[in-house]
Amino acid sequence: FTPDDATTTTGTRETAFIYAITSAAVVHAITQSCSAGNLTDCSCGRVTGDSDTLPPRGSDLEGWKWGGCSDDIVFGMEFSKKFVDAADSRGRKKRSRNIRSMMNLHNNEVGRKAIQQQMSVKCRCHGVSGSCAVKTCWKTLPSFKRVGDFLKKKYMTSVPILRKTRRRLRRKQKLSRKVPIGDDELVYLEKSPNFCKSDKKRGIFGTRGRECNRTSTGPDSCNLLCCGRGYNTQVVRFVERCGCKFVWCCYVKCNTCETIIDKHTCK
């Protein structure tokens, strides 16, 4: 997709996901660069405990200290907020923002929070022969795949919102309208199209030619993915090296294995 793509110009669940993961990606990349020393404006973070669970100077009782290079997401978070949110915060006053901008800003924030929530503590022991008498710990970013998985789950449970706002976003569902929308909930305005048929105008490629799973019943199944059009079958041959053995001295001998599988693609 490109930023001009219809998928990002309409306010669907897919749009919500794209905004969230984009802003999360900016935080992730910048924080990594900070830790790697590639940027002049930031570096490793100095950890001071930010909650009850993380004591400020490590824990003498448990015998560990903060050390190493902790990933500092504060700079990345601020940068992402300034840079990614810029497009949608042009109207300075909150009231003049339209509903799409509010939706985007919310989803951007969900993406950033997703990273913040999944920061974890890693430790290493440097006692005699690796014993844990001396231990240093540091904070580390979650792998981006984990962030993606997290946001995918949020995508599945994303919340439809009303077009009319009263300064803040409101749920579409009447019964839960008073429940405020959390910063871990993706929000969307419009129902998604079914993505079955190609529609270039709306940025939909259709599912023709997509690989599908014949035996699954999930969204990857041929039944769902191909929208009832059926599927074609190809025979694919994989040649791999397998059964590798080390031979003294010094080379590795492998067999070549051939696997033949059926690949199904939508009609």
Next chain:
Amino acid sequence: MPTLNVILVFLLYALVSTCSATANQWLRVAASAVSVRTEDACEKLHGLISRQVQICKRNVEVMDSVKEGARMSIEECQFQFRHRRWNCSTLINRRGPVFGKVLEEGTREAAFVHSISAAGVAHAVTRACSSGELERCGCDRTVRGTSAEGFQWAGCSDNVAFGAAFSQTFVDARERGRAAATSSRALMNLHNNEAGRRNLVDHMKTECKCHGVSGSCELKTCWRAMPPFREVGARLKEKFDGATEVQQKKIGSRRELVPLNSDFKPHSSSDLVYLDASPDFCVRDTKVGSMGTVGRVCNKTSKAIDGCELLCCGRGYNTHTREVVERCSCKFHWCCYVRCKTCRRTVEVHTCK
């Protein structure tokens, strides 16, 4: 279910489109009310070509099973496709029997109808053999002795060889020996007929009974049994989804059907093949044999083809509430009757616009 029967009769009537030589016209035999007892009755059956009438005359006693097979296969087709845009009951032009082009063209739908009807006849004839209704066949006597696993073959094994052979003689008669025997469509029909039978014959089950002390399995006798027809239908439905688009090619002196796209896997003898792409069946268009999906009941929560989004082709749906009266909280009273309350429940029914 009277409505279903009406549809069935209409469908059968419709199947006999007189202008088409390729449709499964013989399926109409299922609609004739009287059973076939004499050779003369064969002449009165509609939809048969002269070759099939000859076969009928020589096998009068089997014809009731053929009728049953035709009925079963149409019912199964409607069951398997009940959630599809094409739901196997596309009809009706009042002036005459038109099943629409769907079966006249070499579509996937036609492939399915051919395969299920060939399997249906084989199934029904085999069952008649096993239940002793026919003089010329009985249980499969070739299955006997002791098996490799150590049990005894006994009981009545289904004689599916006879059923399949009869299906081949009768159902394939339309395509064989004609001047058009080499046409792509005839080849397609023959292949799909055979595929239908293969999906029955290749999936025979072994059923057993234990006769040891108090039912233990020390003594076991087994027999070969056909799978339930529902299973055959489900299998063929899967073949429908993975059907291969083919074209005719001359290989040596023979004409064969090969995949249109040579990258695709060549079809096996149990796969379905088709020549023409199907319409999307969204709007009513009798020219292409599409009834459209207006008024069809759809599933609001499904994302698959039975869901309102896809079944209604994006036109949206109407929602009605309907009251369902059920018997509920039934209690058994000594002795001996059951007393129930009647419950009323409102359900939402969604139909395509």
